Amino acid sequence: xxxxxxxxxxxxxxxxxxxxxxxxxxxxxxxxxxxxxxxxxxxxxxxxxxxxxxxxxxxxxxxxxxxxxxxxxxxxxxxxxxxxxxxxxxxxxxxxxxxxxxxxxxxxxxxxxxxxxxxxxxxxxxxxxxxxxxxxxxxxxxxxxxxxxxxxxxxxxxxxxxxxxxxxxxxxxxxxxxxxxxxxxxxxxxxxxxxxxxxxxxxxxxxxxxxxxxxxxxxxxxxxxxxxxxxxxxxxxxxxxxxxxxxxxxxxxxxxxxxxxxxxxxxxxxxxxxxxxxxxxxxxxxxxxxxxxxxxxxxxxxxxxxxxxxxxxxxxxxxxxxxxxxxxxxxxxxxxxxxxxxxxxxxxxxxxxxxxxxxxxxxxxxxxxxxxxxxxxxxxxxxxxxxxxxxxxxxxxxxxxxxxxxxxxxxxxxxxxxxxxxxxxxxxxxxxxxxxxxxxxxxxxxxxxxxxxxxxxxxxxxxxxxxxxxxxxxxxxxxxxxxxxxxxxxxxxxxxxxxxxxxxxxxxxxxxxxxxxxxxxxxxxxxxxxxxxxxxxxxxxxxxxxxxxxxxxxxxxxxxxxxxxxxxxxxxxxxxxxxxxxxxxxxxxxxxxxxxxxxx
Numbered sequence: 229x230x231x232x233x234x235x236x237x238x239x240x241x242x243x244x245x246x247x248x249x250x251x252x253x254x255x256x257x258x259x260x261x262x263x264x265x266x267x268x269x270x271x272x273x274x275x276x277x278x279x280x281x282x283x284x285x286x287x288x289x290x291x292x293x294x295x296x297x298x299x300x301x302x303x304x305x306x307x308x309x310x311x312x313x314x315x316x317x318x319x320x321x322x323x324x325x326x327x328x329x330x331x332x333x334x335x336x337x338x339x340x341x342x343x344x345x346x347x348x349x350x351x352x353x354x355x356x357x358x359x360x361x362x363x364x365x366x367x368x369x370x371x372x373x374x375x376x377x378x379x380x381x382x383x384x385x386x387x388x389x390x391x392x393x394x395x396x397x398x399x400x401x402x403x404x405x406x407x408x409x410x411x412x413x414x415x416x417x418x419x420x421x422x423x424x425x426x427x428x429x430x431x432x433x434x435x436x437x438x439x440x441x442x443x444x445x446x447x448x449x450x451x452x453x454x455x456x457x458x459x460x461x462x463x464x465x466x467x468x469x470x471x472x473x474x475x476x477x478x479x480x481x482x483x484x485x486x487x488x489x490x491x492x493x494x495x496x497x498x499x500x501x502x503x504x505x506x507x508x509x510x511x512x513x514x515x516x517x518x519x520x521x522x523x524x525x526x527x528x529x530x531x532x533x534x535x536x537x538x539x540x541x542x543x544x545x546x547x548x549x550x551x552x553x554x555x556x557x558x559x560x561x562x563x564x565x566x567x568x569x570x571x572x573x574x575x576x577x578x579x580x581x582x583x584x585x586x587x588x589x590x591x592x593x594x595x596x597x598x599x600x601x602x603x604x605x606x607x608x609x610x611x612x613x614x615x616x617x618x619x620x621x622x623x624x625x626x627x628x629x630x631x632x633x634x635x636x637x638x639x640x641x642x643x644x645x646x647x648x649x650x651x652x653x654x655x656x657x658x659x660x661x662x663x664x665x666x667x668x669x670x671x672x673x674x675x676x677x678x679x680x681x682x683x684x685x686x687x688x689x690x691x692x693x694x695x696x697x698x699x700x701x702x703x704x705x706x707x708x709x710x711x712x713x714x715x716x717x718x719x720x721x722x723x724x725x726x727x728x729x730x731x732x733x734x735x736x737x738x739x740x741x742x743x744x745x746x747x748x749x750x751x752x753x754x755x756x757x758x759x760x761x762x763x764x765x766x767x768x769x770x771x772x773x774x775x776x777x778x779x780x781x782x783x784x785x786x787x788x789x790x791x792x793x794x795x796x797x798x799x800x801x802x803x804x805x806x807x808x809x810x811x812x813x814x815x816x817x818x819x820x821x822x823x824x825x826x827x828x
Contacts, residue, residue, distance in 0.1 A: 245557045249375065252336035261332055268329035275321035276388050278314050280395045283530035285311045291523035325384065333379045340559070341372040347563045354568060354594065354635065364562075366442055371559025374552030381545045389538045396531050404520065408510065408528065415503025415532075419539055422499060426492040427547045433488060434551055436481035444474035453717065500536050507532060569636055569654065577656040581645040582610030583742045583772030585631070590640035592623075592630060600626045602795040603640070608788070610645070613773040615783035617816065618792035624776045625666070628744050631774075632661060644742075662740035666747035668731040670719030675704055676711035678719075678730055682737035691737060697767065698733035700726065736767050743768050746776045780817050781824075789813070 255261055289307045345368070393416055401409030451458060451467045458467055511528045514520030585608040592601040601623045608614040616624045630637060631644075633654055642649045649657055662682070670678045679691050686694075691711070695701035703726065707713045719727045735743070745764065761782060764773075775783050783789055784803040791799040791806070791813050799811050806813035 245553050245560060248560045249336070249340075249378070249556065252339050252375070253332065253379070255335075255339070258335075261335060264328050264332050268325045268332065271321045271325035271328065272384065272388060273391075275318050275325060276392055276395075278318040278321065279534070280392060280399070282311065282314045282318065283527050283534060284399075285314055286530055287521075287523035287527040289523075290526050291521050294522050322384075329379075329383070333376055336379065337372045337375050340375055341368065344368050344371070344559055344563050347565070347567075350567050351565055355565060366445055367555070367558045367562065370438075370555040374555035374559075377548055378552040378556070381549060385538060385541070385545055386549070389535075389542075392538075393535060396535060400528070400531065403527075404514065404524065408507065411503065411506055411510070412532070415499065415506075416535065416539070419496060419499045419503075419536075420542065422495050423492065423539075423542045424546055426488065426495065427550070430485060430488045430492065430547065431550055433481050433485040434547065435554070437478055437485060438551075438554075440474050440478035440481060444471060444478060447471050447474055456720070496540070500539075504529070504532050504536075569633055571653050572651060575651060575653045578647060578649075578652040578660060579645065580660045580741045583660070584608070584610040584643075584645050585614075585742070585772060585774075586643040587627075588641045588643060590630065590637050590642060592626060592635065592638045600795050601630075604792075604795070604797055605640075606788075606790050606797060606800060608772060608774070610772055611770045612787040613768065613775065613785075615775045615777065615786035615789040616792060617777060617780060617783065617789060617813070619816075620778070622792040623795045624792055625746055628663060628746050628774070628776060631742075631744065632658060632663070660741045661744065662735040662738045662742070663744040663746060664728070664731050664735050668719065668724075668727040670715045670722070670727060670730060672715065672717050674709075674712050674714055675707075675730060678715060679711075679733045679737060682734035683739070686737055691733075694733040694737040697736050698729045700729035700733055703729075741771060743771055743773045744776070745774070747778065780813075780820050791816075 253261075253265065285307060289311060292307060348364070348368075393413075397409045397413050400412050447467075447470050451471070458464060507528050508525075511520060511525045515522060515525050587604050587606050590601055590604045591599070593599045604623075604627070606614070616627060618624055629635060630642060631649070633649055636650060644657070671681070676688075676691060679695060680686055682694070683690075688711075692701060695704055704711055704713070713721075715721050715727075715730075719730075722730070775786060777783060780803075786803070788800060789803060789806060790797050791811070793812055799806055799809060799813050801809070807817060
């Protein structure tokens with residue numbers, strides 16, 4: 229009962245996946261794609277019609293030769309030429325079908341892949357923190373390949389073969405007697421039943437292989453991305469063992485898959501041989517009784533061989549089609565993931581008017597058991613600087629993520645220039661915000677590309693100016709390849725300070741109205757930090773600026789400082805005011821001074 233319910237669910241999921249794919253095959257706004265589908269189907273039927281006629285022409289050639297040797301010079305030559313032309317036409321129609329349909333299939337792959345990719349970018353940060361990137365990319369990759377395979381084999385292999393089987397059974401019954409049609413149908417039906425049944429049983433091994441392949445890929449990517457951490461803790465052997473465990477499980481499933489494939493092939497061979505043998509015996513008796521000609525004998529054999537050639541691949545095609553449906557289901561499931569942070573239907577573009585920011589009783593939690601911000605309120609006038617300080621885990625960086633609207637607040641409101649940020653479009657909002665994060669991650673490309681990412685249409689001179697302002701222009705010029713220097717995966721070829729200065733240059737280039745520095749100088753030495761602070765002063769002049777930091781010495785000149793602790797604002801005011809309050813800020817300041825004295 230449980231297996232039947234699982235099968236019903238799988239069949240339903242397969243049907244739903246095919247229904248999801250249909251709009252990509254018949255797009256509303258593309259007449260060219262629709263015309264191509266119609267033309268390709270026309271060539272498909274033409275090719276199959278000619279293919280079914282080829283054995284009949286061959287039969288006429290044999291009968292003509294055996295009946296009259298005097299006609300050998302004229303009639304058979306014409307039939308033989310017709311036979312050759314028919315084979316050429318069948319192949320040509322098939323190739324034209326593939327050529328016409330190629331754009332249809334590739335456009336469907338492209339549109340589905342693009343839609344999934346864009347949807348993944350629309351999902352919340354919460355989703356991406358919970359998923360492993362390696363497994364995610366493999367799902368999209370296999371899903372797009374699955375669409376291509378399904379279209380080519382479903383439309384141009386399975387359906388035409390079933391059509392040919394129907395036509396052959398009708399021809400056999402019409403030319404000879406109903407028993408030829410029955411034996412042909414029973415043989416093919418038995419072959420298909422065996423193939424589909426065994427292949428369905430084999431799918432669990434393929435699923436296991438995919439699961440282990442995903443796991444091995446994820447572990448490999450995770451380990452290589454954290455190459456330095458692996459080296460720090462001498463865990464090469466540990467990582468190798470984890471990877472080998474996944475490969476071992478894959479190996480076991482792959483062996484079972486191959487053994488079951490051999491079982492499938494032996495059964496297919498038995499059914500094919502039995503069917504051909506019975507039909508040949510029947511045709512042989514027909515020739516002996518003179519109810520059939522030698523050409524009829526050849527015709528029966530030709531039709532069966534012609535049918536079983538594509539059927540030989542049925543198990544492979546069925547398995548791959550099923551796997552393609554599973555892969556596509558995984559990919560389409562991603563497009564069905566709920567978008568947590570959405571623009572309202574009537575959302576308007578953010579109208580930047582200086583960058584006045586207000587948090588009004590804002591609370592936020594990632595889940596019910598983890599409250600991050602608790603009734604936080606503060607105001608930041610346009611063009612002023614706000615510093616947010618506090619112990620680790622107090623919610624400082626969460627404020628930056630909420631301003632960017634990576635998450636929606638649990639309660640309360642965030643007002644920017646008298647506009648609630650959940651009532652404006654996310655794109656227009658983020659265009660006016662620039663951030664230098666604590667953990668700077670760079671693209672595996674050139675330094676030029678990573679800086680230009682702040683504004684891709686910027687000129688080289690603007691990129692150089694931003695680099696100089698971030699105190700990294702001189703360093704870049706000293707490199708052999710200059711701005712064309714590759715930074716490596718996640719920027720691993722650069723030091724922490726160099727990566728952070730590139731991030732600063734990138735934000736400077738964007739030239740936003742609101743600046744957020746989230747521990748932006750944490751990876752810099754004292755000398756470079758002072759240089760960056762000077763750059764900050766120039767860049768943030770007359771701009772609304774938020775500085776999130778644990779180095780209090782960097783925010784003594786801020787217009788206002790708020791102190792967070794356990795998600796609440798416990799103190800606020802200027803540097804001098806907070807020192808006189810003799811609270812948490814003063815304790816943090818004293819500890820920092822003691823630490824600096826010890827370092828000196």
